[in-house]
Amino acid sequence: METANSGIILGIESSCDETAAAVVRAGKEVLSNVVFSQIALHQPYGGVVPELASREHLRAIVPVVRKALADARQTYESIDAVAVTQGPGLAGALLVGISYAKALAFALDKPLIAVNHLEGHIHAVLLEERQSGNRSVKFPVVALVVSGGHTHLYLAEEREGIWSYRNIGRTRDDAAGEAFDKVAKLLGLGYPGGPLIDKLSRFGDAKAVKFASPQIKHRDRNDKTSASNEQRFDFSYSGIKTAVLRYVETENLRTEIERRKDEISRISKPTVDDYQSTCDQRTLDLIASFQRTMVEDLVRKSLEASRSYEAATLFVTGGVAANNELRRSFEENCSKEGIQVYFPSRSLSTDNAAMIAAAAHPKLMVEDFAAMDFSAEPGLVLTSR
Ligand code: KG4
Numbered sequence: 576m577e578t579a580n581s582g583i584i585l586g587i588e589s590s591c592d593e594t595a596a597a598v599v600r601a602g603k604e605v606l607s608n609v610v611f612s613q614i615a616l617h618q619p620y621g622g623v624v625p626e627l628a629s630r631e632h633l634r635a636i637v638p639v640v641r642k643a644l645a646d647a648r649q650t651y652e653s654i655d656a657v658a659v660t661q662g663p664g665l666a667g668a669l670l671v672g673i674s675y676a677k678a679l680a681f682a683l684d685k686p687l688i689a690v691n692h693l694e695g696h697i698h699a700v701l702l703e704e705r706q707s708g709n710r711s712v713k714f715p716v717v718a719l720v721v722s723g724g725h726t727h728l729y730l731a732e733e734r735e736g737i738w739s740y741r742n743i744g745r746t747r748d749d750a751a752g753e754a755f756d757k758v759a760k761l762l763g764l765g766y767p768g769g770p771l772i773d774k775l776s777r778f779g780d781a782k783a784v785k786f787a788s789p790q791i792k793h794r795d796r797n798d799k800t801s802a803s804n805e806q807r808f809d810f811s812y813s814g815i816k817t818a819v820l821r822y823v824e825t826e827n828l829r830t831e832i833e834r835r836k837d838e839i840s841r842i843s844k845p846t847v848d849d850y851q852s853t854c855d856q857r858t859l860d861l862i863a864s865f866q867r868t869m870v871e872d873l874v875r876k877s878l879e880a881s882r883s884y885e886a887a888t889l890f891v892t893g894g895v896a897a898n899n900e901l902r903r904s905f906e907e908n909c910s911k912e913g914i915q916v917y918f919p920s921r922s923l924s925t926d927n928a929a930m931i932a933a934a935a936h937p938k939l940m941v942e943d944f945a946a947m948d949f950s951a952e953p954g955l956v957l958t959s960r
């Protein structure tokens with residue numbers, strides 16, 4: 576079958592604040608990867624505004640897809656299939672990508688493939704490894720998907736090219752990226768907070784402020800499964816956010832935060848240096864200590880899960896996987912434990928459509944196509960079929 580041999584997939588991703596399209600050959604070769612970020616649009620609000628996101632996706636989707644095809648030297652006719660994110664994500668935002676993908680697939684008479692965004696993040700790791708020539712992933716694989724909307728641990732398996740996933744840990748409240756973003760907002764730093772906290776942490780003492788390691792607080796006594804292995808690997812990040820708030824209040828950092836907001840608002844494109852110059856040492860220490868606590872918790876729980884499931888390989892993916900300290904810590908600790916750890920490159924860590932096209936490839940191989948009446952699923956979970 577010609578389709579199966581070439582496997583050129585146009586991927587479309589619009590689940591949150593990035594309008595993205597990419598062309599990937601056979602799940603292993605990125606021919607193009609276009610990401611139109613809406614960060615500047617949402618920045619004044621300190622977070623993603625769903626209505627604005629949908630409107631911006633509508634404006635961007637056609638030029639972004641055209642550019643992805645042009646960059647890949649492909650045409651609408653030359654691709655083998657169209658893949659699109661079905662969920663999880665913002666309903667209105669998802670619908671823009673889905674409606675456009677459906678229209679394209681229908682008009683071109685090409686197969687349409689629905690992809691779970693979280694599976695996309697996992698396949699970003701595989702895509703990265705295949706691109707660098709690594710074809711042999713050792714199983715069992717534990718995958719940490721850590722982003723603005725998710726902090727999930729999965730046990731991932733592959734049988735005859737088909738991947739299946741078992742969720743073995745999840746966040747009870749805030750996702751890790753959300754905690755980075757909320758703490759950054761609280762401290763008067765820009766949106767999204769993760770990349771800035773990553774860069775500013777370098778200038779602070781990570782041992783200066785002691786935060787309790789994030790705990791799962793409200794265990795349901797009637798929940799018969801509460802002692803199960805799986806709950807040991809759950810995360811909770813709302814407590815650390817409150818602890819940062821408390822620190823801000825007890826250390827009287829409010830005035831400095833207001834001054835920072837004022838100074839930054841006068842700069843059209845503030846740089847890390849601009850932010851750094853508005854932070855005193857106490858704030859830089861607070862930022863570094865917050866990041867250290869987050870990294871230690873993510874690494875500790877992922878390694879506990881890896882030990883418990885005797886994982887040979889750990890995947891770390893999603894926007895927060897771009898974090899420098901997180902990568903360093905995973906590399907150091909996994910090497911001590913003899914576990915292979917793989918990350919996507921930074922551009923494949925954050926939301927993109929190449930990961931959606933890559934995750935669609937095994938589905939193209941087995942002709943697992945979406946019905947034309949499928950719709951967005953904002954709360955879509957990733958499970959085995
Ligand atoms: O995967 P992603 O692009 O979108 C979601 O699916 O959520 O992740 C975005 C999240 C944001 O919360 C952002 O602050 C965080 O990833 N992030 C980082 C870094 N780069 C992005 N967090 C920590 N360090 C970074 N370098």
Ligand code: ZN
Pocket residue numbers: 692696722723893894925926
């Ligand atoms: Zn994502």
